[in-house]
Amino acid sequence: MERRSFFKILSSVSAGVAASSCSNKTDTLIPLLVSNTEIVPGEEQWHPSVCSECSAGCGVIVRVMEGERTVERQGHKFRERIAAIKKIEGNPLDPVSGGRLCARGQSAVQSLYHPDRVTAPMRRKGTRGTAEFVPVSWDEAIDAVSRSLNIQQSADPGKILFLTRPESGSRSATIQNFLSALNAPPPLTCSLASFAVERKASEVVFGWRGVPVYNLARARYVLGVGADFLGGWVSPVYYARQFGEFRRGRPGVRGRFIQAESRMSLTAASADEWLPLLPGSEPEFLTAVTRLLLDARLARDPEQLPPAVLNSIKSADVASLARICGLNVNRLERITRDLGESDAPLVISGASSPNTNSLHAVAAAHYLNALLGNIGRPGGILAPNQDLSPLPLVGSVSEKLKASNFLLLDYQNPVYSLPAAAGARETLSQLEMIVSFSPFIDDSSAYADWILPDHHALETAQAVVPAVAPGSAITVGLPFIRPLYDTRALDQTLVAIAHKMGKSLEPVTPERYVKSLLPPDQTWDQVACRGGLWQEAPKPVGNEVPRVAEAQAAHSEIAVSPDLARFPFYFQPYLSLQFHDGSGANLPWMQELPDPVSSAMWNIPVEIDPQSAARLDIRTGDWVRVQSPYSSFEAPAYVYPAAIPGVVSMAIGDGHQHYGRYASGRGANPIEILAPVLEPSTGTLALGGTRVQIARLDRAPAGFVQFSPRDREQGPWGYR
């Protein structure tokens, strides 16, 4: 069903719902004074907005009803009735979410009402990193920040570094305008969820900007390689919806799905067959499959490929490639045959944990798709939602950090998302000035001199371009509740700073952002009421397949710590659905959501295969030390029956020093011990590729909680 009814009760575009100002002592009940003009007790309103928990940009609708909060006014505690957000659901009109929403998106309401939000602008009190701040007034904060920014700008604007989220939309447009007004370099991102490799590959191979769209729903045989698209990859809600369609959405047709991945991810778990690839062997695997496809004469359009690529594939030796992947050639042959013979084959490839050769892998998958003739076709790869404004760049953040003087942090946490070896902590404590816009004091904001807290996404106006959408899409969210605290939207803050510095800066409002793209038959009000501007994908054009270009040959060397004897395990941190790049860790719902793999709650374990665990005398719940050549951490172990022997994985999320009461000091940060090695073409941190050693600690097996400790359906006493 569609939530048609929400049209009736949509917010008017401009008016937020005002909060009532009735007041009384806490100990007496307050009558429901708010009436027709305001929020009605027991009555719900639904307002469209956009989810900002990840860059997928799902359109959401938000349920608003009356709520009660305690405020202090003139020394007295009052209970105040305000319009409060009760629930977030997907916007049924939005082509990305289609009315659905992932666990993380639904928890956004907890970050809004998080008890540890920054409630007012703050100035650093203690030394950097201690997270001691004193609240100040906005005027004071903006004065001070703009003064020192002015000094920096006139000295060397190139040393201003703005770190922001890897998303494009009105907000990032404002940031870019701000930086260009300052003659500062464009913003960077250090998020682990930037998917720069996928973007780069599609740019190199197809000349597209953005992550290509896989039309899973209409494919019949899908080979996934390295992309955990049902888990923490690009747009989980969109692909989960597509997956449902793919499986059982078409009468009589059930899509068949093979996943080749170095970890049994959520995606691999949903596959009909999982090919356990050795980490970093995705290019080899794809080359082997391509070669077999060519050999079986199942390639539909070999001429598509650049000759150099074709030649290199033809010269590949399947047997040795298969050995590198750790797979059986017969199995590869069978899968290749099925893939080639299918009506609508599709290869979905990505780098859930990027390796140094990931670009090569994704490009190889694009070539394979080209051979299968599904570029731009239904059930194939579709052109991406073209980025309407440039995304923040990715690349060697740690070096740029070192080279800069003035750092502005917009929900970015370099201390957390860079390896310890990259020295972010040291750099941050030496920087001249750090300003954070984050509404939470996270590991990096703890180093900030000033915190100018941003509104929560649900309190602010923004237009977001979803990372993946069929056709062109902009999702719009407008505020409909009063900000809970004395916070300010980032664009207002930036404009205020710019004005103080004597620069003219106009914020890019969602209205401005959308208006230039409005088709003649739609108005801004319509867009605002619907929650976005969505247009059908341009029809795939017959034979006009995009140019397939040759990717630079990327090297296949993945082991960056070659001391195999000392560091026998391959370590691969991954983006989980709950914590994503680690930013979900402060939400109690996410912490208590059992991990899909280990069922762990409140503490992320290290996944280790049963064989190695037996060898090292490790049992589930034991604490282990994971040691890389650079650093080490301690975490509980989970003996994962589906882990590839010798491959140790861990979800990113825990290990924050500062991130609110639910995340601070909890668990370990797997990124910390990584080698500071980047994927060469994009500068993305290579999550995979670090080797580690593991040892059991003689600590009491406490602190590891599983919701369902048992992972086999049968008891251990099956038969006698």
Next chain:
Amino acid sequence: MAIDLDRCTGCQACVAACHAENNLPLSDPESAAKGRAFHWIRVDRYYEGEFPSIRVKHMPVLCQQCDEAPCEPVCPVYATYRNDEGLNVQVYNRCVGTRYCANNCPYSVRFFNWFDPVWPEPLPLQHNPDVSIRMTGVMEKCTFCIQRIQRAERDAASEHRQVADGEIQPACVQSCPAEAMTFGDLNDPESKVSRLAASGRATRLLEELGTKSKVFYLERSE
């Protein structure tokens, strides 16, 4: 309700949706370690076979709303019973907390309030006013989002019409990205859920116990 295990990806969107809708108490590491975390719907995961031919089975389990529910007759005070619509109702204010029902639930989907739940300010702003905040000492469980059912029925009644198939969606069903869950009236043979339940793929969890549960699992067959 019908749950298509072939569509289910185990993403647990349903779990979060349930928490948001039904004011489930927050756990903390200590209480979670004591087995006192609340998940009215949970995604059971089982591994089958050994590496490399290992498979994962994800199975959302919520109150099965049995027609012949083992939890009902054992309650000494009628705090749980089956109403006319076939829902297993838990009446919080009648419950005295014997926890017998929870022992007798073969699906282990009943949860007990060991303490009064506490949320730090301002998290209570998120509470759904349509759903009670349960106090200490009472049992609770999935209600199939009875507040949504009642709302839809009231809306339909005031508009003098029948509730349409698919109009009522519990929070978990509403949130499921893969649309693995279908909710509807099993008494209506034309409803989508009835058709799914009648399809060959449908089984019920622990059917051998004869609980006549009303959640049908569509097998993940090829």
Next chain:
Amino acid sequence: MLRTDPWSEGLPKRCARITALFLLHAALSLAAVNQPVQFPHNTHMKLGLACVDCHTGADIRAAAGIPSVTKCMLCHAKLATNKPEVKKVIQYAQKGEEIPWRRVYGFSSDAHVKFRHAPHFEANISCATCHGEMSQETVAVRSIDFTMGTCLTCHRQRKASQDCAACHY
């Protein structure tokens, strides 16, 4: 988090709550005296006003609602402005504040009751059934004690649902 202050909950609180229930009747009639404005219901009803004119939610919504001070000012901007009680209302309106009325009716949270006015209104149950004959009273006092017996008796008589889940969920 869940680790609560042990002294803030528990039996004494509950005992207090039960005691409070017993004292509710008396306390609430006292509350009437404590209302910030001595609103005379009878005077207004004599003027021909109906309940739902001010309590606008009673017929269509869950909550009957208490009118905002702006609603009072619709009339009292001009009418009877010299009366002392009306002056109070005007003062509130001028300050832009709502009148902090004290609650007269309601259920304790332990009762887990989800009461909606609208279905009762649709069933042609007069307001006086539960709220007393307000045309005879001035300041609202709790004239009828709501126990489950009260609700059930009426539900039985009118053959309304006796399903627990009709009200408790």
Next chain:
Amino acid sequence: MYLRGDFENDHSAAHALRQLRAVGFTPADIDVFSDEPIEFPKGVLPRPSRMSLTVVTGAVSFMLLAVGFVYYTQHNYPLVTGGMPLFSFWATGVIFYELTMLGAILTTLVCFLWESGLLRRSRRPVPIIEPGIICIRIGCLPDQADEARRALERAGARNIARMEVAE
């Protein structure tokens, strides 16, 4: 008036009782007091009892009451049970059984109190007896007293005395 005769063992007491019965005293006139229960041969001092029958009656009536009560309560608030029977005989069988037994127990207690005479506080005099002594008390009209006294003597009573009604 009442007479008492003390005996040292139950043989002589039984003898005395036979003598008394022979001269026309009925068991209702006679009471035997002792520190411990004494068994007399059959027919010496018959004490007919309807205790067993009463207890059975009490038990049955309690069961009926229980059935009625359960039936009444379950129909008194006809809870919505979605098709389950409101009143289930077998499932409540244990209740009936227990209440039947409770009935039996209570009737036994009542019967005991009744038959033992503890409920009917009489104003008859109670002899104070030494340990091991069996005392026979005869309620008789003044003109029968001599006959009774003789009967007691014949049986070898250690001590025969007249007892006064306590005020």
Next chain:
Amino acid sequence: MAAVPEVIPYPEVRRDLWRPLERTGRSYSIWVIILLAIALWGLSCWGYQLYRGIGVAGIRRPVFWGFYLVDFVFWIGISHAGTLISAILRLTDANWRKPVTRAAEAITVFALMIGGLFPIIHLGRAWVFYWLIPYPNSRLLWPNFRSPLLWDLTAITTYLTGSTIYLFLPLIPDVAQLAEHASGWRRALYRKLSLGWTGSDREWHALERAMKLMAAIILAVAISVHTVVAWDFSMAIAPMWHSTIFGPYFVVGAIFSGIAALLLVMSIIRKTLHFERYLTPHHFNNLAKLLLLMSLLWLYFTVAENLTVWYGNEPKEMAVFGDRIRGHFAPYFWIMVVCNFVVPFVLLGIRRLRNIRTATIASITVLVGMWLERYIIIVPTLSMPRLAAAWGSYSPSWVEISITGATFAVMALLYLLFSKLFPLVSVWEFEPHPAEQD
């Protein structure tokens, strides 16, 4: 077999048996104070639990029932000591019972009081326990008579009523005698309790008849009570609970633990109150033989229960079975077997070893074993429900342990107080009957 007991003159019997009532030693006061302290500690633990919520106990999902229910079943089991044994012996006219019955019946009443408390202690909202009682209320809501918990309630109520009466009736003559000899408040108390007992033959007749009837009734009730307690479990469809054998199994276990408790109490009484002449090796010998018999019966039922499960090989039951026999609960299980079977069998089965001391040792191990048996029955099943994903573990909290410990103290305390008020061996029944000695 036993030698003909000496015939003790009646005044001496009275003096001996009444002595504890008259003289209070120092150790008695010390014990009362210690036990009272433990009991008060338990009470304050319960208060704390009411105050904070039942969560202070260690119970958790899926083990929703823990120590409290174990204690409940255990104490109800102990309560069978008395009544059942004395009823059986009374019905079979076993004369050696006479010095034993009072002690046994007192155990019954106190153990029942304690056992009956546990379902209330374990309630999530103990302050509304009266909702289980059918009383007319404004809502006209009645309890659900189909629930085994309500069966429990009626059964325990009946049993408590019955066993109190059963204890009280034969106490009347003793009390009447005491009333003559006591003074002060004791006299008033005994007067009241004696109901005006005169010692007439009508009273004796009525008493004897009533006792015969009561013995029969109480026997039926006692068996039903523990059957119903067993049905609390076997009515549930949890693996290894849903068993037809549970009724008799629990009854046997109850009698077993009851005899053990009786033996223990008797040997303590014998030692501390110097009742050597009244509680003779003869009594201990007989009871020990009974204990041995029950041990064998218990073994039979245990084997029957487990063998069928093992042979049936139903996976959900095998999980519980395996964990009991070989897994996490195996230590408890095997300790239980040793305590309940091996020790009594060796100590009591070998005639040369059978004496008061060994009988006492065996009864202690049996009590431990039977407590473990209840634990083994309740906890493994709950921690391994049908869906493996919900499996969990259980460990008691200090609150549960405190309350459990306190109930033992309460039992001892009640017994101490009882021994101060009433003779622990029935005086009128103990009169020497040389003709009837066996």
